[in-house]
Amino acid sequence: MTDFSYPVLVADIGGTNCRLSLVEDAGAPHRPLARIGTGSHPTPEAALESVLTTLTQRPRSAVLAVAGPLEGRSAQLTNANWHFDGPQIGRALGLEQGLLVNDFEAQAASLAVLGEADLATLVTGAPEPGGVRLALGPGTGFGAAALVTRGSRGVLVPTECGHIGIGPEDPAEEKIWPALKGGHARVTVEDLLSGNGLVRFHRAVASEAGMLEADVSAADVTTLALDGDPAALMAVVCFWRLLARVAGDLALAFKATGGVYVSGGIVPRLLPLADKPTIHAVFCGKPPMEDLAARFALHVVTAHDGAEQGMAAIAAAPARFGLDDPARLWFG
Template sequence: MRPPMISYPVLVADIGGTNCRLSLVSEPGASHQPLARISTGGHPTPEAALEAVLTTLSQRPRAAVLAVAGPLEGRRAQLTNANWHFDGPELAKALGLEQGLLVNDFEALAASLAVLGDGDLTTLVPGKPDADGIKLVLGPGTGFGAAALLTRGHRGVLIPTEAGHIGIGPEDPTEEKIWPALTAGLPRVTVESLLSGDGVVRFHRAIAQSSGMLEADVSAADVTRLALDGDPAALMAVVCFWRLLARVAGDLALTFKATGGVYIAGGIVPRLLPLADLATVQAVFAGKPPMEDLAAGFALHVITAQDAAEQGLAAIAETPQRFGLDDPRRLWFG
């Protein structure tokens, strides 16, 4: 066996605009062991946040593979929805790490598609997936992300995107009716502004206003809870949210020709699964004239495993070359 490219133990962390989840992988092939979940806003820098956890360990990691919810440039990254900047070599020096790798958070999720099992998924549209086709993962959270996995033999390539920042407009009478209230105050209407936690709240506000109801001051979690309890405005907000998510998922499937399947990730959608109208989701996802025949073959799944990103990071740490990440422009050293 060839020696691992990254030294063990390895710290793996899924770092979003709201929360940061840290785990440790002791050796190649081992499962990740959760260490902590901390608030991104509770620390001024990523170095301070990571050190606060590492200082409690009896054995410190020798390397780190960190998933960052924001765009990357080589060994540097910036969180989109929080004021954290990452410089790989500087972070290694501060934390006493030998080496590491920064990836986009949806690169980590795309890598997880190579290792997730059937029990980690719920299928919404079975489609006719091609085992060798491009797989696409996307989803709403604090923001909206998307990335693809292209595999050829034993090697693959991860394709990160900034799909959350593409523009979007109404497509049916219901959307046209609520669109002015839905997008009020936005300098530019993007996928992320509507398909995110803030977007769920926007949908609830727009439905309430269009119905002449007094809108309550609610969070995305409140809207989900109210919808599950049968509240009319919240339920309609979730229905509209699902419809737009299915539309965007189908559009991005066409963009990537994702014949290997489309996978929805993130913390929001699994909680909304009981409220998904499968007939509507299937019709909107595949309703792409004049490309209905192609779209009919796309499969759509929801990733229900809460540790999908960590599974992807562990797979990257074990064999970066499997995902095209054995790149000296991205690997960094202390």
């Protein structure tokens, strides 16, 4: 049996926060339940139960999106110490069935249900109906997953693209790269395109300018940039350029003719500072593949609940995403 029993618990579990919602019936909108800190309880079972115990009607099934690599029915958060064992969680919470997905599998699944009002377009491109669509984005880490469709059936392809190595590509990046590198032997996409990465950019820009860097968070850098602070503004400019470069490179890797969709909580806040001509030039500037790259579209998902919408879509029709897989589904 692959049809999920309702109500279905859906949870977006990142390295910093865990957002829980309930989908009461197939096709119904998800109802937010709570937002709790990842690691606020010793185990994910305890964290989920702390919310479920407050409900008058407990869920019968669950789809849990986890920010880390999956092995069948188990997963480990990359940036926190929670480990997930699907059948064990099901027994602990009294669930009939469930599914673990990578957090960007959920984001990629949402591309099947999001509308134009949920998107801001940075590069129009020439998208191909039925082409591969790619969801990616910075948060506590950096994630990416593709949605490959063939007729009415799709397949979600999770990745660990955040851990690809990266280096400077232009004089501006070369100038600040020693400060960005910070003495580490290897710099990855996630090191720079994440909340901590935005802080790294701010530190590097401030160091290059001979400024005394303030002790700031990613949210502080965003606020300062929006207020016109020069170091923070330049950090955001560098962040956008690198994001456009990596998004364009990954579009080539997946031949994402259906479009690239940037998800997560960081980038929508930075939209007022997006220089579209520069982003377009960097995203599409991929010699000798300029003609192909010019076809790629680049969007930002502005909906705050994309992962939840994706999980609700998976629960309603797991076969639509190739997730009617007995090696991944678990039952009570």
